Amino acid sequence: MYGMIHQALRDMALREITEAEWSDLLRRGGHARPVCIGLEYYSDETTMALMDLVARRLDLPVEEFLQAFGRLWIDFAGASAYGRILDMAGDDFVSFLQSLDRMHSSIRSNMPRADMPSFEVVAADARAIRLRYRSSREGLAPFVQGILAAAAERFDEKVTIRHAPEDGAVRFDILRAGPDD
Amino acid sequence: MIEGGPFPQATPAEGLELSPEELSTLFPAHLVLGADGVIIDAGPSLRRQCGPDLLGRCFFDCVTLERPAGVGCMDGLRAHRRALILRLEGEQSLRLRGLLLDRGERLWLMLGHIPDLQAEAGRQPLQIADFSPTDGTLDMMLAAEMRSGMLAETRALATALEEQRNKAEAANRAKSAFLTTMSHEIRTPMNAVLGVANILADTELTDEQRDWLDVMTASGHSLMELLNNILDLSKIEAGLMELRPEPFDLRELARSVHGLFAPAAAMKDIRMTLDFDLEGSVYVGDSLRVRQVLSNLVGNATKFTEAGQIAITIRDRVEEGRRLVELSVKDTGIGISAEAISRLFRAFTQADSSTTRRYGGTGLGLSISKSLVEQMGGDIRVQSRVGRGSTFTALIPLAMTEQADAVRPVPAAVPDPGGPLHALIVEDNATNRLILSHYLRRMGHSYDAANNGQQAIALWEEQEYDVIIMDIEMPVLDGLVATRELRRRERALGRRYTPIIALSADAMMQKRETALSVGMDSYLTKPVSLEEIEERIRTICAETSRQASG
Numbered sequence: 117m118y119g120m121i122h123q124a125l126r127d128m129a130l131r132e133i134t135e136a137e138w139s140d141l142l143r144r145g146g147h148a149r150p151v152c153i154g155l156e157y158y159s160d161e162t163t164m165a166l167m168d169l170v171a172r173r174l175d176l177p178v179e180e181f182l183q184a185f186g187r188l189w190i191d192f193a194g195a196s197a198y199g200r201i202l203d204m205a206g207d208d209f210v211s212f213l214q215s216l217d218r219m220h221s222s223i224r225s226n227m228p229r230a231d232m233p234s235f236e237v238v239a240a241d242a243r244a245i246r247l248r249y250r251s252s253r254e255g256l257a258p259f260v261q262g263i264l265a266a267a268a269e270r271f272d273e274k275v276t277i278r279h280a281p282e283d284g285a286v287r288f289d290i291l292r293a294g295p296d297d
Numbered sequence: 298m299i300e301g302g303p304f305p306q307a308t309p310a311e312g313l314e315l316s317p318e319e320l321s322t323l324f325p326a327h328l329v330l331g332a333d334g335v336i337i338d339a340g341p342s343l344r345r346q347c348g349p350d351l352l353g354r355c356f357f358d359c360v361t362l363e364r365p366a367g368v369g370c371m372d373g374l375r376a377h378r379r380a381l382i383l384r385l386e387g388e389q390s391l392r393l394r395g396l397l398l399d400r401g402e403r404l405w406l407m408l409g410h411i412p413d414l415q416a417e418a419g420r421q422p423l424q425i426a427d428f429s430p431t432d433g434t435l436d437m438m439l440a441a442e443m444r445s446g447m448l449a450e451t452r453a454l455a456t457a458l459e460e461q462r463n464k465a466e467a468a469n470r471a472k473s474a475f476l477t478t479m480s481h482e483i484r485t486p487m488n489a490v491l492g493v494a495n496i497l498a499d500t501e502l503t504d505e506q507r508d509w510l511d512v513m514t515a516s517g518h519s520l521m522e523l524l525n526n527i528l529d530l531s532k533i534e535a536g537l538m539e540l541r542p543e544p545f546d547l548r549e550l551a552r553s554v555h556g557l558f559a560p561a562a563a564m565k566d567i568r569m570t571l572d573f574d575l576e577g578s579v580y581v582g583d584s585l586r587v588r589q590v591l592s593n594l595v596g597n598a599t600k601f602t603e604a605g606q607i608a609i610t611i612r613d614r615v616e617e618g619r620r621l622v623e624l625s626v627k628d629t630g631i632g633i634s635a636e637a638i639s640r641l642f643r644a645f646t647q648a649d650s651s652t653t654r655r656y657g658g659t660g661l662g663l664s665i666s667k668s669l670v671e672q673m674g675g676d677i678r679v680q681s682r683v684g685r686g687s688t689f690t691a692l693i694p695l696a697m698t699e700q701a702d703a704v705r706p707v708p709a710a711v712p713d714p715g716g717p718l719h720a721l722i723v724e725d726n727a728t729n730r731l732i733l734s735h736y737l738r739r740m741g742h743s744y745d746a747a748n749n750g751q752q753a754i755a756l757w758e759e760q761e762y763d764v765i766i767m768d769i770e771m772p773v774l775d776g777l778v779a780t781r782e783l784r785r786r787e788r789a790l791g792r793r794y795t796p797i798i799a800l801s802a803d804a805m806m807q808k809r810e811t812a813l814s815v816g817m818d819s820y821l822t823k824p825v826s827l828e829e830i831e832e833r834i835r836t837i838c839a840e841t842s843r844q845a846s847g
Contacts, residue, residue, distance in 0.1 A: 154450055155443065197446025201439050204424045215425040218435070225436040226443055 117163040118227055122152035124192040128185055129170050141169045154196075157229045160253065179258045186262020190270065198223070209271040209292075210240045213247060213264075233260070238287075247288040249279075257286045264290060323429055326393055328406040330356050334371050337403070342410070342427040347387030359386050375399055381406060389422045409434065414441050469535050476531045477805055480524055481770070484802035485726060488824035491517045492732030495827050499739065521824065526661040528804055529589075533668045540672060544698050545584035547622065548573060551611050554588060558595045567602055569595075574612040580622060580695040586669045587693065590677075591624050593662040594689045598628035605629025605686070613697070621675070624691040632683040641679065642667040666691070718763035718838065720744040723753040723779065724800070725771040729823075733766060733800075736827045740834070750779025757783060762795050764834055769801040769812060776801075777815050784816035794844075796837040800825060 129138050139150050145166040152158075171181035194202050201222065205215040213235060220232040233251035240246070249260055257279050268275040274293035279286050315323065321341045329338035334356045343351060351359070357369050364382040368374055378397060385391045395408035409432050412423050428435045494514045502510065532538040555571040562569040591609075598607045610625040633641065642663050667677045674694045681687035720742050724730045730746050737744045745762075747753040751774040753765065765783075769776035780797055787794060799812040799820040809820040818837050821829060 151454065155447060197439075197443040200442050201425070201435075206424060206426070211424075211426065218425045218428075218430065221430075222436045222439045225433070226440050 117158060117160060118154065118230060119152040119156040119158060120154045120193075120196065121163055121189075122158065122166060123154055124189050125166060125170050125185070126152070127192055128188050129173065132174050137173070141166065141173060145169050155227070157227075160231075178255075182256065182258035183262040183265075186259040186264075187266040188262075189259075190263055190266035194270075209268055209273050209275075210237065210245060212267055212271065213237050213240075213245065242294065243292055245288075245290040245292065247290065248282070248285050249288060250285045260286070260288070264288065323431065324407050324409075325427055325429060326391075326395075326408045326410055328356070328408060330371070330374075330404040330406065332371065332402045340408075343385065343391070343408075346389045346391055346422060346427070347385065351387060360384065361386065371404065374404060381408070382411075383408075391422075412438055414438065473531050473535050473537070476528060477803070480528055480804055481802040483520075483524055484804070484823040485729070487517060487521060488802070489726075489728040489732065491521075491824040491826070492729070492735075496732065496735050517824070523661075525804065526665060529665050530661055530668075532805075533665065533672075538669070538672060540583040540586060542582050543584065544579050544581050545587075546578050547575065547580045547587075547611065547695070548578050550584055550588050551591065551609065551624075554591045554595055555609060557592065558599050562599050562602075562607055565599075565603065567599070567604065568606040569599075569609065570606065571609045572611070574610065575622075576613055577697040577699070579698050580613075580620075581698050582673065582693065582695040586673070587624075587695075590666045590669055590691050590693075591626075593666045594624065594626040594691065597662065597689070598626050598630060598687075602628040602630035602686070613695075619694050620697055622693050622695045624693070625688060626690075627686065627688040629686040632685050632687055633679070633681040634683050638679055638681060642677070718742045718834070719761070720834075721753060721756060721762040721765045722746040723748075723750065723765060723771070723776065724768040725749055726768070729768070729800075733830070736830050739827060740831055742834075748773075750774030750776055750782075753779055754782055754786070757795070758786075761793065764838055765795055765797045766800055766830070766834075767797050767817065769799055769803065769808065776817075777811065780812075780817050781815045794841060796841045798830075798833055798837060800830075 126138055129141065133141075142150060142152075146162060147166075167181070167185070168178075171178055174181065176184065190202075193199065201219055205219055206212040214237050216235040220234070224230050224232050231252055233249060233253075233256075236248040236250075238246040238248050247264075249257070261277050261279060264277055265275065268290070276291040276293070277288060278291075279288045281287075320327070325340045325342035327338075327340040328336055328343065331337045336352055336354055336356055336359075339347070339351055361384040362368055362381070363384065364380065365373070365377040368377060374397060378399065380394065381397055382392070382394045385393060392411040392413070393408040394411055395406060398405040398407060409429060410423055410427055412434060425435060491514065494510055494517065497510055498507075498514075529538070551571060551573070555569065559569045595607070595609060606629055608625075608627045610623075610627070612623040612625070614621055614623070663677075670677050670691050670693055675692045678690045678692070679687060680690075720737055722730055722733045722737070722744055724733060724746070725748050734744060734746065742763075745756055747756055749771045750767075753767065754774070756762075757765070767776040767780060771779075774782075776799060780799075783795070783797070786792065796818045797816065799809075799817040800823060801808060801812070801820065802823045804822045812820050818841070819833055821833055
């Protein structure tokens with residue numbers, strides 16, 4: 117994955133630990149330098165190892181950590197080079213979800229080694245959205261759940277999210293709370 | 298790749314009919330004009346951006362054509378049949394580009410957005426869905442954002458680096474200041490320790506007492522050597538080590554170093570030889586630092602050799618147009634393993650910790666020597682075999698000169714100034730005054746003593762002195778101000794010139810230069826021995842006397 121993920125991890129870690137402790141985590145994760153460059157590519161093993169180190173240091177179960185990291189990722193990306201394209205993703209939550217593949221396609225054209233996931237809005241109405249998520253990576257559904265929850269908040273939506281494996285993909289059922297709920 | 302001739306004619310798009318959804322997806326910003334120029338249809342992007350009022354309006358009323366410029370009717374558009382660039386005015390001003398398709402009654406304008414990359418993020422009206430999936434504009438927008446992101450990241454990194462560098466420099470300055478202060482604070486009591494040991498050595502002592510005194514003196518000198526090394530290392534690390542090149546006699550320098558260590562080697566039955574293969578004698582370089590390097594190499598060889606011989610060879614040769622002087626020291630000592638050689642030149646590192654326990658030392662000498670040689674543009678190399686011995690070779694670029702006259706002579710025997718002198722000791726530390734008093738008595742001189750510069754000037758007003766030995770850091774009036782004032786009064790009153798020897802605990806070169814610049818004639822660093830002060834008084838007085846008579 118690209119270094120932006122590592123930079124977001126640093127943001128998350130520094131809420132609880134010191135810069136020196138973060139440097140120590142990086143060193144233990146096999147990083148030769150004390151900083152991560154946003155557009156530098158790191159192997160998935162390196163990124164996953166760093167996530168694992170941060171989760172352990174923050175004393176969070178993996179699923180809980182990934183959800184929290186997904187939530188933070190939206191804020192982090194919004195403040196980064198992705199911010200403008202995030203703003204262009206749509207005026208409402210469904211449009212945003214429908215734009216995700218196009219957004220990832222553009223990101224992929226600028227980050228040729230990025231292995232981007234795919235999102236398909238299978239159905240959407242006022243009460244629920246069904247989303248299909250496909251990725252070559254396993255175990256990141258909680259991370260996506262965190263991203264979806266934070267994205268819903270961007271559009272002032274209160275949602276409840278469940279996910280389950282389905283036909284080699286992951287199905288997300290997003291229950292939308294109406295104004296009276 | 299098609300072989301054997303021209304490309305086949307493009308297949309006509311027969312059967313390629315787009316559904317409204319496909320048309321909207323592929324050309325979300327298209328416009329359809331009727332024969333009268335009225336907009337009769339628009340893609341979802343333009344409908345969303347411009348509102349429902351767009352349909353039914355005359356194209357030429359709501360559009361500014363940038364290309365083709367000046368066209369204001371349908372015939373003009375038809376005649377153009379080329380690329381279009383236009384600005385569509387509505388709720389949002391949209392810049393578009395595309396192609397015109399003439400389909401009889403209708404003109405189809407297949408357009409795509411030209412985003413304003415300079416617009417602030419919040420003011421950019423376009424969304425991802427406004428772009429065709431076949432349009433790379435979105436990628437370019439993201440690329441532009443990523444470039445600016447990278448620039449911001451680079452700036453942040455540069456700022457962080459600068460802050461870290463500033464912090465490191467501040468820490469380094471603090472360290473240097475600490476070392477200078479520490480040096481000063483240690484030198485003052487060490488002057489007392491070594492001075493009193495010197496005085497004691499002149500008294501009646503039993504053999505056992507003399508042995509203890511020798512241990513005390515040797516330990517004091519070791520401590521001073523360590524202090525000097527730490528100061529040197531500090532200066533090197535802070536980039537403050539300045540070289541002072543001047544012509545010097547290399548043969549004389551090497552003989553002097555040989556003479557210094559040969560007795561210690563002889564006591565271990567080690568034969569120390571000195572050979573020259575030099576084209577000249579006088580070279581230009583910082584003789585003090587060349588001596589320091591050679592002394593370090595010879596000193597190490599003496600320390601780590603138990604039997605056999607130590608061969609010092611001084612050669613020179615011309616390599617790539619510059620003259621290289623080679624200081625080679627070969628011993629038959631304990632030798633160094635290949636693994637230990639790799640860390641040999643690091644500060645505070647010896648071959649192994651047992652070396653420190655057995656032979657003593659801090660491991661600073663080689664590190665300092667290497668830094669000095671590198672600063673002179675050279676290098677130090679080592680070849681060694683455990684149990685067989687080592688050869689250390691310092692290669693230093695030194696220009697040869699024929700200007701023998703330029704070499705500062707080192708007087709072998711300084712002439713006696715001619716009888717007892719009357720000296721003035723200016724020193725605020727009572728112990729140091731006591732020691733200097735003893736030294737002067739031993740030399741057969743008389744003296745007065747002052748606690749500070751103000752008292753010194755008062756005493757000088759009353760009588761002539763042959764020499765003044767002046768501390769620098771003193772309360773009331775320090776040595777620098779007092780010297781400047783004495784020199785001023787000498788000139789104003791027409792009094793004879795009194796040589797002044799600075800005696801300071803500050804070993805930094807800068808202080809020495811300041812002292813000489815205010816009118817002091819010489820500078821000695823504490824601790825000072827009887828021999829040093831005697832030699833310096835002789836030299837300075839002889840020089841003053843020669844100048845006065847000449």
